[in-house]
Structures are given as C-alpha cells and as structure tokens.
Amino acid sequence: MGEVDATFIQATEHSPKLVVVEADGIPLVEECEHYAQEGQTLAYKLMELISLSLGLPANRLNGFFEDQTSYVRLNHYLPCPIPHLALGIGRHNDSGALAILAQDDVGGLEVKQKTDGEWIEVKPICDIIQVWSNERYESVEHRAVVNFEKNRFSIPFFFNPAHYTMLEPLKELTNDQNPAKYKAYNWGKFLATRRRSNFQKHDVENIQVSHFRLSEKSS
Numbered sequence: 001m002g003e004v005d006a007t008f009i010q011a012t013e014h015s016p017k018l019v020v021v022e023a024d025g026i027p028l029v030e031e032c033e034h035y036a037q038e039g040q041t042l043a044y045k046l047m048e049l050i051s052l053s054l055g056l057p058a059n060r061l062n063g064f065f066e067d068q069t070s071y072v073r074l075n076h077y078l079p080c081p082i083p084h085l086a087l088g089i090g091r092h093n094d095s096g097a098l099a100i101l102a103q104d105d106v107g108g109l110e111v112k113q114k115t116d117g118e119w120i121e122v123k124p125i126c127d128i129i130q131v132w133s134n135e136r137y138e139s140v141e142h143r144a145v146v147n148f149e150k151n152r153f154s155i156p157f158f159f160n161p162a163h164y165t166m167l168e169p170l171k172e173l174t175n176d177q178n179p180a181k182y183k184a185y186n187w188g189k190f191l192a193t194r195r196r197s198n199f200q201k202h203d204v205e206n207i208q209v210s211h212f213r214l215s216e217k218s219s
Contacts, residue, residue, distance in 0.1 A: 032072060032074070035072060035102075035155065035157070036070075036071075036072045036157060039070075039072065039100050039157030039159070040068075040070065040157070040159065042100060043070075043097075043098050043100060043157065043159035044062065044065070046098060046100075047061045047062065047065075047097070047098065047159075048062075050129060050133075050137070054133055054136060054170075054172075054173060055172075056170070056172060056173075060170070060172075061097075061132065064097075064161040064162065064165050065097075065159070065160075065161055065162070066162065067162035067163070067164070068159070068160055068161060068162060069160040069161065069162065069163050069187070069188070069191065070096075070157070070158055070159050070160050071157075071158050071160070072155060072156070072157050072158075073155070073156050073158070074153075074155055075152075075153065075154045075155070075156070076151065076152075076153055093126070093127055093139045093140065093141055093208070093209070094126040094127065094139070094158065095126065095127045095128070095190065095191065095194060095209065096126050096127070096128055096158045096159060096160040096161075097126055097128040097129060097159050097160055097161060098126055098129070098158070098159040099126055099156050099157070099158050099159075100156065100157040100159070101154060101155070101156045101157075102154065102155045102156075102157075103152070103153065103154035103155070110143055111140045111141065111143075112140070112141045112143075119143070126139055126158075127139045127209040128160075128161070128167060128187075130209065131167050131168065131169060131182045131209060131212075132167070132169065132170050132173075133169070133170070133173060134169035134170070134173045134174055134178065134180060134181050134182075135181055136173065139209070160187070160191070161187055162187070162188075163187060163188030163191070164186070164187075164188060165186070165187040165188070166184045166185070166186055166187075167182075167184065167185055167186075167187050167190075168180060168182055168183065168184035168185075169181060169182055179214075180214065181213060181214055182209070182212050182213055182214060183212050183214055184212075185212045190207060193207045194207060
C-alpha cells in the first residue's frame with residue numbers, strides 16, 4: 001500500500017450546512033467550505049437527474065438529505081518509485097449516495113470491469129444509489145493508484161443522507177416481478193461501523209452493502 005495523507009471536512013449531523021470540524025492545519029478553510037457548498041449544490045442536481053432517469057419525481061430523494069452527513073476529504077498521494085507495487089487507496093466501493101471527485105492532471109482513479117476484471121478509468125456510482133434503485137444503477141469497485149514521480153491531489157465530496165435514514169430499495173421501483181434485493185439498514189450505524197474499522201477495504205473483513213442483499217429465494 002502506498003501513502004496518502006487525508007483531511008476531512010465534515011457536515012454536522014443535524015444541519016445541511018457544511019462546516020469544518022476536522023481540518024487542523026488546513027490554511028484554506030474558507031475555500032474548502034465554499035468547495036463543499038458547491039459540491040452540495042451539484043449533488044442535489046445530480047440526484048434530481050438520477051430520480052428522473054428512474055421514472056420518479058425530480059425531488060423524490062431530496063428528503064433523505066435534510067439532515068445530511070456529507071463530507072469533503074482532501075487527499076495527497078505521495079509519489080512511489082515502484083508504482084505498480086503500491087496503491088494510494090486500495091480497492092473499495094463508496095458507501096454513500098454520491099461521490100463527486102475533483103483531481104489534478106496526474107490522474108489515478110481506476111475502476112474494475114465486471115466482464116474481465118481489468119482496471120480502467122471511469123467515474124464511480126456509490127452503494128446507496130445501487131440500493132435505492134434496486135440495482136438499476138450499480139456501485140463500482142475502484143481504487144487510486146500512485147505516480148512514479150509526481151504528487152497527486154484529489155478532493156472528493158461524499159454526499160450522504162441523514163444518520164437516521166433507513167436505506168432500502170424505493171417502493172416505486174419494486175413489485176412482484178422485481179422484488180426488493182436488499183433488506184433495510186440504518187445508514188448511521190453502517191457508517192459508524194465503517195469508521196470504527198478505519199474504512200478497511202474488500203481484502204479485509206468489513207461491513208459492506210452486500211451484507212444486506214437478500215438471496216433470490218428470500219426475495
């Protein structure tokens with residue numbers, strides 16, 4: 001595993017306003033807060049488009065984010081002389097609703113193709129959208145690779161619902177022919193478990209959205 005320095009800007013759990021609560025040593029606090037607010041605005045627009053693509057009213061998902069748990073993370077990936085033997089962040093799926101990524105021109109975000117297992121560059125879908133859409137959208141496994149000689153910087157904005165949200169396929173998208181593929185789970189408890197495990201990845205046992213997937217027989 002390579003090295004990555006990360007700093008968080010977290011939303012308060014009972015307010016849609018994003019504030020810096022864990023950003024010691026970051027001199028550009030106001031800029032970071034502005035970035036978070038712009039990320040939130042874009043995220044709402046994207047959620048409306050996703051809702052429309054599923055045949056739902058544009059504002060169908062907005063209520064889940066009235067008391068959001070969104071955050072921004074500032075990533076600094078250090079260069080590695082043997083990049084093919086190291087990763088900045090190992091393979092994983094983002095557990096929230098949306099991840100909006102700004103990165104420099106070094107690049108390094110890769111996702112795994114389901115067909116042949118090859119890693120390619122593409123923008124990710126997160127776990128919650130997979131659950132809400134009952135797998136009409138699929139979350140993608142992805143990773144961040146390091147560069148041989150250049151530092152890499154990225155600023156992901158993670159758009160997450162309220163901590164008390166119960167996540168399950170939307171009723172409008174399930175029926176007898178297409179039953180729910182996931183049982184309901186609490187987002188706050190899920191996120192707390194992920195944090196206690198330090199967001200460990202697929203190659204180490206950890207809570208995943210797949211743990212809540214119903215078997216074909218039970219569904």
